[in-house]
Amino acid sequence: MSDAPTLQLPDGVQVTGPLQERYEVILSPKALELIARLHRELNADRLTALQARAARIKQVADGTDLDFLEETRAVREDDSWKVAPLAPGLEDRRVEMTGPTDAKMTINALNSGARAWLADQEDANTPMWGNVVQGPLNLMDSIDGTLDFTSAEGKEYKVAPFEQQPTIIVRPRGWHLPEKHILVDGEQTSGSLVDFALYLTACGQKQIDRGHGPYFYLPKMESHKEARLWNRAFVLGQDFLGIPQGTIRATCLIETLPAAFEMEEILYELRDHSSGLNAGRWDYLFSVIKTYRTRGADYIVPDRNTVTMTVPFMRAYTELLVRTCHKRGASAMGGMAAQIPTKDEQTNAAAYEKVTADKTREANDGFDGSWVAHPAMVKTCFEVFEEMLGGKPNQLEKTRDDVHVDAAALLDVRSTPGDVTEAGLRANIDIALQYLRSWLTGRGAVAIHNLMEDAATAEISRSQIWQQIQNDVTTADTGTLITREWVLQLADEVIADLPGEPADYEDAKETFLQVAVADEYADFLTLPAYERMA
Numbered sequence: 178m179s180d181a182p183t184l185q186l187p188d189g190v191q192v193t194g195p196l197q198e199r200y201e202v203i204l205s206p207k208a209l210e211l212i213a214r215l216h217r218e219l220n221a222d223r224l225t226a227l228q229a230r231a232a233r234i235k236q237v238a239d240g241t242d243l244d245f246l247e248e249t250r251a252v253r254e255d256d257s258w259k260v261a262p263l264a265p266g267l268e269d270r271r272v273e274m275t276g277p278t279d280a281k282m283t284i285n286a287l288n289s290g291a292r293a294w295l296a297d298q299e300d301a302n303t304p305m306w307g308n309v310v311q312g313p314l315n316l317m318d319s320i321d322g323t324l325d326f327t328s329a330e331g332k333e334y335k336v337a338p339f340e341q342q343p344t345i346i347v348r349p350r351g352w353h354l355p356e357k358h359i360l361v362d363g364e365q366t367s368g369s370l371v372d373f374a375l376y377l378t379a380c381g382q383k384q385i386d387r388g389h390g391p392y393f394y395l396p397k398m399e400s401h402k403e404a405r406l407w408n409r410a411f412v413l414g415q416d417f418l419g420i421p422q423g424t425i426r427a428t429c430l431i432e433t434l435p436a437a438f439e440m441e442e443i444l445y446e447l448r449d450h451s452s453g454l455n456a457g458r459w460d461y462l463f464s465v466i467k468t469y470r471t472r473g474a475d476y477i478v479p480d481r482n483t484v485t486m487t488v489p490f491m492r493a494y495t496e497l498l499v500r501t502c503h504k505r506g507a508s509a510m511g512g513m514a515a516q517i518p519t520k521d522e523q524t525n526a527a528a529y530e531k532v533t534a535d536k537t538r539e540a541n542d543g544f545d546g547s548w549v550a551h552p553a554m555v556k557t558c559f560e561v562f563e564e565m566l567g568g569k570p571n572q573l574e575k576t577r578d579d580v581h582v583d584a585a586a587l588l589d590v591r592s593t594p595g596d597v598t599e600a601g602l603r604a605n606i607d608i609a610l611q612y613l614r615s616w617l618t619g620r621g622a623v624a625i626h627n628l629m630e631d632a633a634t635a636e637i638s639r640s641q642i643w644q645q646i647q648n649d650v651t652t653a654d655t656g657t658l659i660t661r662e663w664v665l666q667l668a669d670e671v672i673a674d675l676p677g678e679p680a681d682y683e684d685a686k687e688t689f690l691q692v693a694v695a696d697e698y699a700d701f702l703t704l705p706a707y708e709r710m711a
């Protein structure tokens with residue numbers, strides 16, 4: 178076995194995570210120096226932005242609804258500005274794969290035939306120290322053509338030639354997540370900035386050399402000021418590497434309710450680095466519940482599986498997103514249908530039908546492409562967009578001037594058909610417990626009951642439980658008041674039916690207690706879960 182590597186640490190930088198073979202390649206002096214500079218320049222403002230989120234939620238709790246901002250009206254009403262032209266490798270995004278960056282998934286994603294691949298350090302990833310460093314290492318090796326993998330069964334994996342690969346777009350962690358294994362001046366760093374810096378320094382120039390660029394998906398932002406922070410990180414990173422300003426490109430996920438009121442402003446802040454917006458539907462639904470969680474009956478969201486993309490408040494959001502993007506020359510990217518292939522013929526056919534219907538709606542609405550969670554779904558999405566686009570790479574010309582969405586439409590949760598049922602509650606408990614167990618052991622995306630579950634979908638489940646307890650909701654089917662005690666009883670029943678022993682779910686259950694039934698609402702389930710990790 179080779180010796181653990183040693184690192185060259187810039188002044189003020191500490192790395193406390195264990196070092197495995199080749200970690201020094203990613204935790205290079207240049208990468209650590211960039212992390213230190215980003216931290217010193219931006220971290221205080223990141224923490225301020227997180228406080229602003231809390232203040233805004235408090236205003237909503239006190240009765241002030243979200244609305245479009247008065248102070249940025251000029252940005253919205255100025256028709257003269259556009260974002261930068263589409264960057265190389267991002268002109269045609271009709272189907273994008275998403276998924277974690279372990280070696281096998283990286284190779285499978287790069288061989289999937291998709292046009293782009295969201296290499297995920299966020300919803301589909303557990304930010305265990307090993308994943309934080311190994312992810313960019315796998316990406317670098319894939320670019321160098323040296324990434325391979327052999328499964329326990331002896332199956333060998335190799336990456337397809339570059340010409341056949343999707344464009345890589347890396348999704349760093351959201352602003353809320355700290356990185357506790359890299360300290361600058363004794364302080365924990367930002368997970369976002371660490372992921373950004375590690376990928377940029379290891380792969381930025383390599384991507385430029387092969388005709389693409391360092392491209393990012395930016396998750397979970399809540400305001401244009403958070404987008405401004407990313408823009409500052411990009412300017413600093415490009416200066417630091419000596420690459421032209423505007424080389425970095427970012428597609429922002431609009432996946433929080435507050436951000437839906439600031440889509441134009443977010444594009445404007447990032448206009449020199451922008452490559453579009455994406456409708457991150459799962460986090461969006463989570464954010465709707467979270468933001469209005471204490472506002473009573475009008476904001477109680479029915480069972481998770483009944484909230485489809487065609488209910489009025491979800492539809493308003495995606496319609497506004499396409500209109501906003503195309504007005505500004507930016508790509509509008511669709512979201513994730515959670516269905517994945519199954520072994521049973523009937524459920525499998527139903528899964529494909531649902532994905533086809535979802536992608537067809539998006540293509541008709543003017544999206545330029547969309548996401549799939551599994552390589553087997555690439556063809557389905559491809560074909561739907563192929564038919565809509567004909568020979569064109571995108572449909573940016575579809576300006577959707579017919580769309581008029583106001584604040585009331587974005588907030589219209591009340592018109593959502595459906596009920597809160599005991600079956601829905603049990604399903605949420607089941608998903609939350611199984612997902613937390615998976616996350617805590619290092620897998621951030623997992624198939625549960627034939628659906629893809631990740632941090633965003635699990636957030637919905639646990640937040641619904643919290644909302645139902647705190648708002649004294651009664652189930653429509655059994656007429657039972659949802660209380661903390663009842664949820665705990667159901668949790669034990671669910672655990673007894675899950676695969677494995679009850680002891681396997683101990684950590685998951687303790688985390689569940691913190692994020693689903695505690696009186697104080699945890700902002701993200703990943704925060705207390707991360708504290709449990711070494």
Ligand SMILES: CC(=O)SCCNC(=O)CCNC(=O)[C@H](O)C(C)(C)COP(=O)(O)OP(=O)(O)OC[C@H]1O[C@@H](n2cnc3c(N)ncnc32)[C@H](O)[C@@H]1OP(=O)(O)O
Pocket residue numbers: 274275276277281282283285286297300301459460513517518550551552622623624628629630631633634
């Ligand atoms: C809300 C959001 O943010 S959505 C975006 C974030 N979420 C995601 O990206 C989830 C992505 N999807 C996944 O991670 C996976 O599809 C899962 C975990 C849901 C299911 O994975 P599995 O249980 O491995 O599925 P399954 O057994 O059908 O996989 C078959 C093959 O496809 C591969 N595969 C499945 N999904 C992916 C993926 N997303 N990327 C790469 N390869 C994949 C598997 O590795 C497996 O490969 P193998 O045959 O070489 O062993």
Ligand SMILES: O=CC(=O)O
Pocket residue numbers: 300430432456457458459460461512513633
């Ligand atoms: O990141 C995507 C989402 O739906 O959440």
Ligand SMILES: [Mg+2]
Pocket residue numbers: 300396397430432457459460633
């Ligand atoms: Mg998300």
